[in-house]
Amino acid sequence: MQENQAAPMPNATAVHTDLEAEARRAAMVERIKDRQRTLGAPLPTRIEHALTVVPRHLFTPGARLESAYGDGAVITKTDACGVNLSSVSAPATIASMLGQLAVEPGQRVLEIGSGGYNAALLAELVGPEGEVTTMDIDAEVVDRARQCLDRAGYGRVRTVCGDGVFGAPDFGPYDRLIVTVGAEDIPASWINQLTSQGRMVVPLRTRALMRSWALDRDGDRLVSRSHLMCGFVPMQGVGSRQRARVDLQGGAVTLWADEGPEVDASVLEEALSSPRVQAWSGVTRRRGEPFGDLDLWLATTLEGTCVLTATQDAVNRSVVAPSWRLGTPALVEGASLAYRAKQRPVGDDGDTFEFGAFAHGSDAQRLAALLAERFRVWDSHVRGRLKPQMEVCPSSANDRDLPSGCVVDKPHSRIVLSWHAPTT
Ligand SMILES: C[S@@+](CC[C@H](N)C(=O)[O-])C[C@H]1O[C@@H](n2cnc3c(N)ncnc32)[C@H](O)[C@@H]1O
Incomplete structure (x- = not known):
């Protein structure tokens, strides 16, 4: 810039919005930290940092700043009957599921169910050496997420349109897989696309109750590490199921x-x-x-x-x-x-x-x-003594090969829930 050239005048409305957004974002992060403290699971510093730097309002265009930084999900698509099809999930739910996922720098992550926001947080968590792929069954959602990611400076996140039940084998294997839509089963493709030490976090319904389960791969099985209460829109495509x-x-x-x-x-x-x-x-x-x-x-x-x-x-x-x-x-x-x-x-x-x-x-x-x-x-x-454990076994597993517990048979897996004293 030449010495006597006037600096461009900042757009007053944009500056005002940015400052207000930053203040609201900081307040949102404080509320999440308080909540996590109350739950006895303090928010990890790296997740706090990601929540602080990713401009959530850029992923909720059209929503007021109060909603973008409020405690609820921001609905981005409904069907003709008013049923929610897509949303940017509630920030506290996102934060606690990221805590379950325990992403490390340099890892390769697949997100099933896009909104753009969580993918941007994942990009912060894996850093420049890592890779994030986010996929959605709905082309409109993918386009929207792509535009929001680019606008917010996360061009390096890969967006894919397809049915998440099949995963995205072309870009795996994944160290981490996170499902952000309600699942009724665990397809073998998700297990097969995880690395041998990989972890997935999935909102899974068993016996009519949905919980977000963190599941570590153990050969052709998955073993749970934690669970949380949660609610998610139901999966569409071949994984959708008529509920009883x-x-x-x-x-x-x-x-x-x-x-x-x-x-x-x-x-x-x-x-x-x-x-x-x-x-x-x-x-x-x-x-x-x-x-x-x-x-x-x-x-x-x-x-x-x-x-x-x-x-x-x-x-x-x-x-x-x-x-x-x-x-x-x-x-x-x-x-x-x-x-x-x-x-x-x-x-x-x-x-x-x-x-x-x-x-x-x-x-x-x-x-x-x-x-x-x-x-x-x-x-x-x-109460206060035992915790649930979930083991996800292949649908071909014999009864005698299952651990003892409540067996929930799904089309693609045999899930066993049992209760144990925590080991640590
Ligand atoms: C709650 S939203 C995802 C929120 C998002 N992760 C965020 O950043 O907040 C759930 C998404 O899952 C998508 N979805 C539903 N069924 C799917 C499937 N079989 N495969 C991939 N995406 C699916 C929906 O289109 C919807 O956009």
């Missing part, structure tokens, strides 16, 4: 019975209109205390469990009063149904709540008592 659902009361209450019991809608319809029976367990929790493993433990140790969801209207009309209307464990036997009840406050501090069961139908008394007893067993034998 039974709608009651015109869809006001739904039972999700993937790999669970046979549910007869007509007899349960009648049960639901019979009086509610309750059984309280004496087991309590403090406000904010996580208890997500209770549901997984029930689902894997008690035959007949499924998951109940209900509309807000059904809850308002007291048709059901579940612990969480978007997914509460339930137990079905013949013409009777029990579920984990909305917890009731106990004591004077306003911060202590008791687990209980509500039930309907001819056998309601027994089922409610049975569920309450399971809460007591969980409290005395499992």
Whole structure:
């Protein structure tokens, strides 16, 4: 630039946006750090750095800065019925799944389900020596991610359009594979495209419960290292699956019975209109205390469990009063149904709540008592003592070659869930 040439005037709106975005990003990172601290899993410094430098708002064009840096996912595509097809995932979910993935500099990573943002974070984590490929089944999503990545300075991330069930063999093998869409099974292609020491993180549904599992390769098997609660849009393409659902009361209450019991809608319809029976367990929790493993433990140790969801209207009309209307464990036997009840406050501090069961139908008394007893067993034998372990075995594995535990048979894998005391 010549000495007397005026410097170009910065665009005032752009500067304002950048500063505001930076401040909002810093606040988002602080909230994530607080959350991770509360969960007892401090945010690794390298992930904090990536979250701090990647401009998330450049991956959510059209969204206000408050939304881009808010706590929720930013929906980027819905179908004709309003069902979410694509989003930039919630930052806290992304951060904790990256923690599970434990990416090292120089590694080769495949992401299945693109939005651009997570791929940019991965690019920061692998550094200039590493490689990131992100793939999506939807060409529109891939184009969008490509444009956002280029605009944000991540031209080195590879974008691929294709069904993630097949992986992207041309660019593997991968040290890390992360799936950011809800999976119902683990196809062999994902295992085969991992290096022998590789790890995948996948939101996988077993017995109607989705958890993000970190799974390490061990020959032709995978063994879990950690799990987290999560929710993701369902997979499209050849990996999509019609879920086993039974709608009651015109869809006001739904039972999700993937790999669970046979549910007869007509007899349960009648049960639901019979009086509610309750059984309280004496087991309590403090406000904010996580208890997500209770549901997984029930689902894997008690035959007949499924998951109940209900509309807000059904809850308002007291048709059901579940612990969480978007997914509460339930137990079905013949013409009777029990579920984990909305917890009731106990004591004077306003911060202590008791687990209980509500039930309907001819056998309601027994089922409610049975569920309450399971809460007591969980409290005395499992809570804070045992952790779930998942082993993913090939679909060809014989029963005698499986570890002991709850076997969940999927089309492409045999999954075994068991409970153990943590080794460290
Ligand atoms: C939650 S979004 C991904 C979010 C993203 N990773 C981010 O950066 O926040 C899930 C994506 O998975 C994609 N998807 C669904 N089924 C797929 C499949 N079989 N293969 C690849 N992508 C798929 C959807 O099109 C959608 O864009």
